[in-house]
Amino acid sequence: MSLKALVAVKRVCDYAVKIRVRPDKTGVELGNVKMSMNPFCEIACEEAVRMREKGMIKEVVALSVGPKACQETLRTALAMGADRGVLVETDLRGDTDLQPLCVSKVLAAICKKENPLVVLLGKQAIDSDNGQVAQMLAAMMKWSLGTFASKITLSQDKKFVIVQREVDNGVQTIKCSLPSVLSTDLRLNEPRFATLPNIMKARKKTIEVIPIASLGIDPKPHMKILSVEEPAARKAGVKVESVQQLVDILKQKGFVKA
Amino acid sequence: TKCLVLADHDNKQSSDSTFACITAASKLGKDCTVLVTGKNCGSVAEQLSKIKGVSKVVVAEHDALENGLTENVSSVMVELQEANKYTHIMAGATSFTKNVIPHMAVKYDVQPISEIVGVQSEDTFQRLLYAGNAVCNVQSTDALKVMTVRTTAFDKAQPGPSAAPIEKMTPKTVDAGVSSFESAEVRKSERPSLTSAAVVVSGGRALKSKDGFKIIYDLADKLQGAVGATRAAVDAGYVGNDLQVGQTGKVVAPELYLAVGISGAIQHIAGMKDSKTIVAINKDAEAPIFSVADYGLVADLFKVVPELIAALPTPKSP
Numbered sequence: 001m002s003l004k005a006l007v008a009v010k011r012v013c014d015y016a017v018k019i020r021v022r023p024d025k026t027g028v029e030l031g032n033v034k035m036s037m038n039p040f041c042e043i044a045c046e047e048a049v050r051m052r053e054k055g056m057i058k059e060v061v062a063l064s065v066g067p068k069a070c071q072e073t074l075r076t077a078l079a080m081g082a083d084r085g086v087l088v089e090t091d092l093r094g095d096t097d098l099q100p101l102c103v104s105k106v107l108a109a110i111c112k113k114e115n116p117l118v119v120l121l122g123k124q125a126i127d128s129d130n131g132q133v134a135q136m137l138a139a140m141m142k143w144s145l146g147t148f149a150s151k152i153t154l155s156q157d158k159k160f161v162i163v164q165r166e167v168d169n170g171v172q173t174i175k176c177s178l179p180s181v182l183s184t185d186l187r188l189n190e191p192r193f194a195t196l197p198n199i200m201k202a203r204k205k206t207i208e209v210i211p212i213a214s215l216g217i218d219p220k221p222h223m224k225i226l227s228v229e230e231p232a233a234r235k236a237g238v239k240v241e242s243v244q245q246l247v248d249i250l251k252q253k254g255f256v257k258a
Numbered sequence: 259t260k261c262l263v264l265a266d267h268d269n270k271q272s273s274d275s276t277f278a279c280i281t282a283a284s285k286l287g288k289d290c291t292v293l294v295t296g297k298n299c300g301s302v303a304e305q306l307s308k309i310k311g312v313s314k315v316v317v318a319e320h321d322a323l324e325n326g327l328t329e330n331v332s333s334v335m336v337e338l339q340e341a342n343k344y345t346h347i348m349a350g351a352t353s354f355t356k357n358v359i360p361h362m363a364v365k366y367d368v369q370p371i372s373e374i375v376g377v378q379s380e381d382t383f384q385r386l387l388y389a390g391n392a393v394c395n396v397q398s399t400d401a402l403k404v405m406t407v408r409t410t411a412f413d414k415a416q417p418g419p420s421a422a423p424i425e426k427m428t429p430k431t432v433d434a435g436v437s438s439f440e441s442a443e444v445r446k447s448e449r450p451s452l453t454s455a456a457v458v459v460s461g462g463r464a465l466k467s468k469d470g471f472k473i474i475y476d477l478a479d480k481l482q483g484a485v486g487a488t489r490a491a492v493d494a495g496y497v498g499n500d501l502q503v504g505q506t507g508k509v510v511a512p513e514l515y516l517a518v519g520i521s522g523a524i525q526h527i528a529g530m531k532d533s534k535t536i537v538a539i540n541k542d543a544e545a546p547i548f549s550v551a552d553y554g555l556v557a558d559l560f561k562v563v564p565e566l567i568a569a570l571p572t573p574k575s576p
Contacts (some may be wrong), residue, residue, distance in 0.1 A: 018524070019388045028392050040506075065505040087352045095387060100360070101369040122504065126388055126525075132360035135328070140365035145328050145437035147357055150499070161504065162440065166355040166458075166499045168453075168508070169268070173440040174327065186489065186506060187499065191452035200493070224538050226395040234531060244564040246555055247536065253480060253535060255457060256570055 003058040003158070005048040006116040007082060008107060009041040010075040010094060010196035011066055012127040013113035025097055025227040028127075037073050042080075042121025043184040044190040047152060048120050056154045059083045061114055065106050066094050071207055078202035079194030085207035088108060090219050094227070102219045104136035109143055109215045116179060117158060123148050123183040134183035144176035147183040154178075259287035259380055260342070264335065264349035265294045267302040269324065274454045275350025277309065277414035280561050284376040284415065286346055291316060293332050295425075297324035303424050310418030316425050322433040325442070328357040329434035335362040337429050338541045344402070345380070349408040363404040370404040371396060375411035380478040389505040389528035409453060410511035410532055438472060445500050450484045450502060457483030457514045460503055460530070463490040464519025464540070464559060465468060471496045473517060473563045478572040486510065504529035519559045522547030539563065 012021060014034040022029050037045075048060045050167030062077035064070040065088045074085035088106045092098035111119065124131035143213065148150070153162040158178060165172045166185045176182075192200070212219050217241035240246050250256045261283040266273045276292070283290045291314045294303045316338065322330050335358065339347065348363070351373045364368040375393075376384030382397045383405065405575035430517040434435035452458060459481060471491070478485045486503040487496065503510055505528040520526060522538075522545055530536070530548050535560040538551035541558050548554040555562060 013388070015525070019391050021392050028388060042394055073269075079516060099369050100361075101367070104364070126389065126501065126505065129389065129505065131356055132370060132372060135357050135360035136364050138328075139332065139361045142434075142436070145357065145361065146437070148353060150490055165353075167442075168273075168500065170445040170500050171443045172325070172499065173442070174325075174437050175440050176437045184541075185499075187493065222398065222400050223399040227394045227395055229395075231386070231390060231393050232549050234536075235553075236549070237536070237554060239548075239554045239556060243555070243557075243562050243569055246553065246566065247569045250481075250514075250537075251568075253514070255535075257573070 002115050002117065004113065004114055004116040005051055005057050005060050006114055006119045007048045007060060007062050007077065008121045008133065009062055009073050010078050010122070010125045011035050011044060011064065011070045012038045012094065012125055015039055015126055017054050019228045021228055025229055027093065027228045029058040031090045035069070036124045037076050038122050040124060040184055043186070043188050044120040044122050045080050045082060045083070046189050047079045047184060050189065051154065051162050052081070057117060061086060061116070063088070063107065063110055065090065066098060067102050069090050074207050075202050076194060080192060081198070081200045084205055087207055087209045088212050088215065090212040091208055092219055096225045097221045098219065099223055100130050100132035100136055102217060103133050104140055105136045105217045106212065106215060107133065107185060108140040109217065113217060116163065119181045121181070123185055129207050134181050138181040141181070144180040146174060146176045146180060148185040149182050150185050150187045152182060152188065193235040207248050259289060259346055260344045260346065261286055261346045262342070262344040263292045263294050263337065264355055265302060265306060266350055266352045266354050267294065267296065267299060269299045270301055272302050272305055273352060274414055275352050275409040276306065277346055278409040279312050279350035279413040280309055282374065282377055283346070289313055291342070291344070292317045293318070294334065295323045295334055297321060304377045307422045308417045308425050308547040309415045312422045313414050314425060316424050316427050318427040318429050320429070320432040325439040326354045327439060328361050328438050330432055330503055331358045331427045333431050334429045334435055335393065336365050336464045338427065348405050348407055348459040355406055357462045359404060359406050364404050364439070367403045368400040368402050369398070370406070371398060371399035372406055375407050375408045389525050390531065391524065395421060401455050406508060410509050415550065423519045423526070426540060435449060445498055447534040449556035450480060450482070452484045452486055452503070456512055457481045457516070458486045458510055458521060459483050459516045459518065460486035461475045461491055461496070461518050462486065462488040462520035463494055465491065465496060467538055473567065476567050477516070477518070477563060480567055481514070483574050488520055488523070501523045517547050517551070518563060519548050
């Protein structure tokens with residue numbers, strides 16, 4: 001085990017983009033669409049950089065899996081403060097065909113090579129909404145798992161990490177042995193913006209490119225995408241003019257008993 | 259088919275997500291075993307044994323299973339799978355099962371399917387991408403099918419005429435030894451729970467403060483509903499994270515959803531657009547929330563919500 005944090009970052013359709021389903025139902029249109037780092041991955045990256053800034057770890061390695069264009073996402077991570085990048089290259093589409101089982105296998109292979117103390121990931125990607133990679137990676141490595149983290153505290157002796165988690169009925173705190181796989185929730189931190197000097201500096205940092213085949217992993221999807229369709233739209237509603245009219249409607253619909 | 263459903267519960271009673279999952283399982287076949295892991299959770303097993311569509315309940319009780327630590331529950335599931343060779347393993351999607359289901363799937367080199375909203379056949383399911391802005395039909399090519407089920411997409415299974423047998427299980431390993439429970443801060447409320455309430459009243463950042471949010475609670479009380487909030491309201495500290503409705507919070511589908519001072523960000527709409535009736539109150543007539551609302555009132559919430567509260571009768575206590 002070394003004093004490293006491994007951060008996984010995914011390149012996704014920007015959260016502000018209104019996506020369009022292709023008429024031929026093969027997927028979502030990604031041509032000429034703004035792509036960004038998945039917001040939860042930004043939080044993971046920020047947390048790792050803060051760990052290094054506090055002296056808890058020595059190095060932050062950012063990893064992305066996907067096409068060549070993911071180097072841009074890695075540059076963003078490097079500009080936020082990650083020390084170096086690794087791109088495991090595949091041309092599979094990140095929102096459909098590159099699936100969590102495969103991504104977890106890639107991460108496991110990199111974990112065996114890098115021996116990180118912690119792996120930080122977003123709790124889900126906002127394109128495929130699977131939310132599985134942290135869980136599957138922890139199972140593959142037989143490492144502890146702390147998902148939906150809203151606070152992460154590494155022990156001074158680097159033996160364990162205390163993870164405060166956002167769960168359905170409130171907040172749960174667990175103690176995880178190290179190394180550990182942690183996934184980030186929204187309120188863990190507020191990611192910094194990369195400043196221009198840091199963006200310049202990031203250009204000099206190294207990104208190692210590894211073809212997925214050289215890791216001995218078959219990226220073939222186990223979940224076949226048969227079609228992608230538009231959801232049924234809600235029909236347009238009506239505007240009411242007054243509180244009284246609204247009360248009448250609520251009564252008529254049986255939501256008010258009187 | 260031979261289904262195994264992992265129950266989500268608090269050691270006293272099952273959560274609604276389990277009932278929804280049993281409905282999804284019954285679309286696949288008649289053989290449905292429910293696994294209850296926990297401590298002193300006999301009442302949960304008993305409750306689930308009476309649900310229509312359940313053929314057997316297996317209970318594994320141990321100190322190390324009390325708080326649902328992923329690694330521990332996952333190893334119990336693997337042991338049960340080794341012994342019984344189920345064809346489908348599923349659970350209603352909750353913060354507990356979202357961890358355990360993918361974790362246990364690794365043992366079988368299976369790609370789990372997250373939050374199905376429809377069952378087409380034994381191997382083909384529907385799920386949502388991009389916060390519900392795309393519907394995806396997927397076919398699992400794995401021998402074992404593993405999935406979570408979106409609770410709002412399936413009716414809750416109801417009690418049936420007879421009770422299924424309850425079997426005790428003594429797992430060989432219950433503690434993987436990698437994590438331990440420290441504490442839990444459970445938010446208790448007199449109101450119905452957000453994910454099962456017939457009426458949900460939600461507020462956004464326009465409520466301006468924790469105090470401002472009080473009118474949301476007052477309105478919810480008048481309608482005997484649950485309280486929800488947008489991500490922005492949670493981030494601003496007006497309410498706890500357990501009330502967040504949206505792509506990354508809870509998904510709700512009540513009979514009535516009343517959105518107050520909510521503009522209607524994509525990620526919020528993802529969490530409530532399947533509600534039967536949607537009412538929106540917002541002073542911005544162009545707010546996207548009105549495009550999903552059945553009834554909209556364009557007005558200042560601080561003026562009209564108190565009027566609405568005053569106009570509604572106080573419900574009789576049961």
